Amino acid sequence: MNGPHDMGGMQCYGPIEAEQDEPVFHEEWEEKALALTLAVGFCGMWNLDISRQTRENLASDFYLSHSYYQLWLAGLENLMLERGMVTAEELEDGRLRSEAVRVNRTLKASETKTALLKGGPVNRDPNSEAVYKIGDKVRTRKFNPKGHTRLPRYARAAVGKIMGIHGYHVFPDSNAAGKGEDPQWLYNVAFEASELFGENADANSSVMIDCWEPYLERV
Amino acid sequence: MKKPHHHDNHWSDMQLRVKTLESLLIEKGYVDADALDVIIETYVSQIGPRNGAHVVAKAWIDLDYFDRLRNDATAAIAELGYGSRQGEHMQIVENRPGIHNLVVCTLCSCYPWSVLGLPPVWYKSAPYRSRAVIEPRSVLSEFGLELANETKVVVWDSTSEMRYLVIPERPQDTGGWAEDRLAGLVTRDSMIGTGLALSPTEAST
Known part of the structure; x- marks a missing residue:
């Protein structure tokens, strides 16, 4: 979906405000927001792409006016509400009013370190040959899907060059739509800044974008 | 899609709201309170930019290790005991004379947690x-980094689960330095690309 999350190339957000000696968390609730999001994610009721899509689907004014961890919390609440894991009333005051939904697993303290270390790799065994090879010229598709995609708007219908082949990775556009992992070849593609941004582009710069095969067409 | 049920921005309200959510989810059995503590402890004190600085310093003094990083950064980083979610598929990008790399995630806030920890607020923010991607030189100048026009800026937009770690150039006058001492020159920003590694003079002030 063309939403506020797709920020690349916007010029309206002002200067960067970097904080000196920034702490990992600014408030105690932020560390809890992170921990709850990871721990409930481990229940296996959704995947990473669904959770990204849920944050992207938050109301655009809300998305632009709330902090990172506030977006995470709002996304987490929506994911749980959609699956009946909690009710809106329960979120309001914390009083239990409904039975818990059966989840696929829960993260125990004893296995947490191992689970964090391992993460969730998204490379899969390929069952096709990569269509493109390093050095090939490609054009990204011009499309505007209503669902989730990882091809930024600023890089659509642009010509670039394949610089690397990362492997055969879960395809977010399908995975977020509940259509399974649908793995695809993933390429690193170089675009000259002038191809992406025309005459206003920074001279002597380029942008490297990871593109799944369905995003690309041969030039 | 339901709207988020709160619209407040006040930290104290957030504290209360998250506390409420936490106790609800524990009572429902979805999360284990002790697991939450382990997650927080891990990202506060075990996973952070010191990990990345170790990787960079080792690469500077151990060319075999540098080659292993080039070939399979995920495995080479794991050799040092570092791993995490958001670090499952690592690739290094090397600064060289005339080439400066900069990492961003325009679509969300993807960041190499295993080597840099959790991202700073500015990395996750709209500016x-x-x-x-559109004006990297002006972004870099806001970080106090003015690059020569001849230096090419290569921006890496983290659109997939690949995570990029910039290997900054080794500062001059550090010949013979030990790994630990070199690691002290490697800042978080130098591994994102919004800075350079510190010179010995900068590090001593």
Whole structure:
């Protein structure tokens, strides 16, 4: 979906405000927001792409006016509400009013370190040959899907060059739509800044974008 | 899609709201209170930019290790005991004379947690996410980094689960330095690309 999350190339957000000696968390609730999001994610009721899509689907004014961890919390609440894991009333005051939904697993303290270390790799065994090879010229598709995609708007219908082949990775556009992992070849593609941004582009710069095969067409 | 049920921005309200959510989810059995503590402890004190600085310093003094990083960064980083979610598929990008790399995630806030920890607020904020791809030189100058016009800026937009770690150039006058001492020159920003590694003079002030 063309939403506020797709920020690349916007010029309206002002200067960067970097904080000196920034702490990992600014408030105690932020560390809890992170921990709850990871721990409930481990229940296996959704995947990473669904959770990204849920944050992207938050109301655009809300998305632009709330902090990172506030977006995470709002996304987490929506994911749980959609699956009946909690009710809106329960979120309001914390009083239990409904039975818990059966989840696929829960993260125990004893296995947490191992689970964090391992993460969730998204490379899969390929069952096709990569269509493109390093050095090939490609054009990204011009499309505007209503669902989730990882091809930024600023890089659509642009010509670039394949610089690397990362492997055969879960395809977010399908995975977020509940259509399974649908793995695809993933390429690193170089675009000259002038191809992406025309005459206003920074001279002597380029942008490297990871593109799944369905995003690309041969030039 | 339901709207988020709260619209407040007040930290104290957030504290209360998250506390409420936490106790609800524990009572429902979805999360284990002790697991939450382990997650927080891990990202506060075990996973952070010191990990990345170790990787960079080792690469500077151990060319075999540097080659292993080039070939399979995920495995080479794991050799040092570092791993995490958001670090499952690592690739290094090397600064060289005439080439400067900069990492961003325009679509969300993807960041190499295993080597840099959790991202700083500015990395996740609209100004950086929007401008890094269209005007990287002006972004860098806001970080106090003015690059020569001849230096090419290569911006890496983290659109997939690949995570990029910039290997900054080794500062001059550090010949013979031990790994630990070199690691002290490697800042978080130098591994994102919004800075350079510190010179010995900068590090001593």
